[in-house]
Amino acid sequence: MHPPGTYYKASGRFDPKRLAIFTLVGVLFAVFIGWLYYILCRINPITHLNFIVLGLAMFACICAFSIIIYESQSRHIKLNTVILVLLCYLTWSSQWAFFNLRWHYGYSFWGGLLNPLTTLKIINARGDEIDMGRFPFGGGFQYLLYIAELAGFMLSVKWITASKDYFCEDCRQFYTHQHSHLLETEMENFYLLKEMEGEDHQYRFLPQLVFVKKLAPVYVERKPVMKVTLYYCAKCHENNIVSVSSCMQELDSNNRLQTTLIKEEPITVGMYVAKATADALHRKFI
Numbered sequence: 001m002h003p004p005g006t007y008y009k010a011s012g013r014f015d016p017k018r019l020a021i022f023t024l025v026g027v028l029f030a031v032f033i034g035w036l037y038y039i040l041c042r043i044n045p046i047t048h049l050n051f052i053v054l055g056l057a058m059f060a061c062i063c064a065f066s067i068i069i070y071e072s073q074s075r076h077i078k079l080n081t082v083i084l085v086l087l088c089y090l091t092w093s094s095q096w097a098f099f100n101l102r103w104h105y106g107y108s109f110w111g112g113l114l115n116p117l118t119t120l121k122i123i124n125a126r127g128d129e130i131d132m133g134r135f136p137f138g139g140g141f142q143y144l145l146y147i148a149e150l151a152g153f154m155l156s157v158k159w160i161t162a163s164k165d166y167f168c169e170d171c172r173q174f175y176t177h178q179h180s181h182l183l184e185t186e187m188e189n190f191y192l193l194k195e196m197e198g199e200d201h202q203y204r205f206l207p208q209l210v211f212v213k214k215l216a217p218v219y220v221e222r223k224p225v226m227k228v229t230l231y232y233c234a235k236c237h238e239n240n241i242v243s244v245s246s247c248m249q250e251l252d253s254n255n256r257l258q259t260t261l262i263k264e265e266p267i268t269v270g271m272y273v274a275k276a277t278a279d280a281l282h283r284k285f286i
């Protein structure tokens with residue numbers, strides 16, 4: 001039982017067998033995305049303007065590896081980061097391994113995939129080829145692009161690790177969540193009550209506030225909105241977590257009933273609340 005007012009901390013636990021299996025599936029995904037990237041790069045006629053293709057590949061990495069990490073159920077943040085770096089690296093190196101096969105550079109596929117030195121040799125061979133005058137700008141420029149490309153893939157790691165997934169150690173499953181909003185006038189009450197309750201407020205006052213589940217579009221000016229998210233284990237409903245952030249609601253300029261929230265600034269991230277508070281919020285948020 002986690003005392004209300006304290007914060008969620010990943011336990012660092014993981015099931016080695018489960019993690020190993022999902023890492024291997026991740027490697028297959030990495031090679032597959034690398035292959036798709038290689039195919040798209042070949043089709044794309046403007047070799048040095050591959051940024052759109054790179055963006056697509058990064059998006060594929062983020063989607064695929066987020067699922068891998070989620071399904072592996074590993075709560076070991078550092079280990080997850082290492083695995084993600086490895087998977088994103090393999091996505092990048094596998095496209096070079098495929099290029100190596102296509103251009104008959106003579107290195108082995110596995111070497112190109114797994115051995116960074118071989119990958120560098122493939123890149124070098126490719127660089128020499130471009131220098132032979134097929135493109136107007138050779139020299140060191142393309143190496144810079146290859147590094148930018150690797151950096152792009154590594155950037156996906158940051159995106160994936162930024163996701164907030166809470167895990168119930170008792171039931172061995174991830175939390176589900178619900179959220180609702182406080183409008184401008186109610187935000188004043190939020191700050192007032194928070195002030196009155198003092199340091200150890202544990203968000204006991206939240207159920208007193210009036211929440212708006214579905215926002216109405218705004219047309220004249222952006223409006224401040226507060227977002228309150230309740231995270232709970234759907235199985236045991238113990239150890240409930242609350243996160244609060246302030247946002248701005250963007251104008252619905254296209255008249256599509258859009259209520260997009262921007263400029264999200266966290267106020268509280270992952271605080272355990274008392275069961276009574278969570279139950280009351282749960283009823284309000286439905």
Ligand SMILES: [Zn+2]
Binds near residue numbers: 169171234
């Ligand atoms: Zn549970």
